[in-house]
Amino acid sequence: MERDRPESVQASRTTLRVLDALRELDGAGVTELSRALDMPKSTVHRHLTALEQEQFVTRDGDDYVVGLHLFQLGEYARKRKAVYCLAVPHTEEIAKETGERSQFVVEEYGRGIYLHVAAGEHAVHTGFETGGEIQNLHSTAAGKLFLAHMPTERRNRLLDEQDFP
Structure with missing residues (x-):
């Protein structure tokens, strides 16, 4: 074939x-x-x-x-994540209540992917937007959260593969 x-x-x-x-x-x-x-x-x-x-x-x-055909595929992939639809209203609410930046990140293949970002009126722009990725999980709070809650063997394997700039 x-x-x-x-x-x-x-x-x-x-x-x-x-x-x-x-x-x-x-x-x-x-x-x-x-x-x-x-x-x-x-x-x-x-x-x-x-x-x-x-x-x-x-x-x-x-x-x-x-x-933009890739955008259509990406949007389809994002909406296929059941948690995305659940997280968007909460992400928006947190940004509004705090006036700061709120983001919803998922882990896939050892990278963090920003699925939704909301900015409150006092939010600092961090350079990460929807669709952006965290290459080195240890370098962000969201990434550290993923690392803390994954099985030890997987965490060790991912950390062995990552750069530590």
């Missing part, structure tokens, strides 16, 4: 790397992506062409940028 062929899986990984690089670079042309990913321009171009045909990327002049 086509999907089980190793080159098929590698092609999928390459496509996902291209999307991640576009996000990190805030859009890029073929040459810039090729350098950033250390891949031949022809490979990058083929993946970008496929992504554009499937409406996952769009062009902004000579640059490619992540398209």
Whole structure:
């Protein structure tokens, strides 16, 4: 079967790397992506062409940028989390009552993902917005909470994999 062929899986990984690089670079042309990913321009171009045909990327002049189809997928994924619908009103209420920033974060694959952020009238902007991620769980209060409540073996494995800048 086509999907089980190793080159098929590698092609999928390459496509996902291209999307991640576009996000990190805030859009890029073929040459810039090729350098950033250390891949031949022809490979990058083929993946970008496929992504554009499937409406996952769009062009902004000579640059490619992540398209809104990914936003639709992300919003679908967020709303599939039952706790999200429960947490939003509470997050908003906390922000309003305290006047500060309130956020709802979930842990997935050893990263914290901000699913909802609400800001009160005196909130300090921290740079983290909805969809943002916490790479090093030990570096935030929310991440420390996740680490404190996960099984010891998993916590140790995650901490062994994390950087401690």
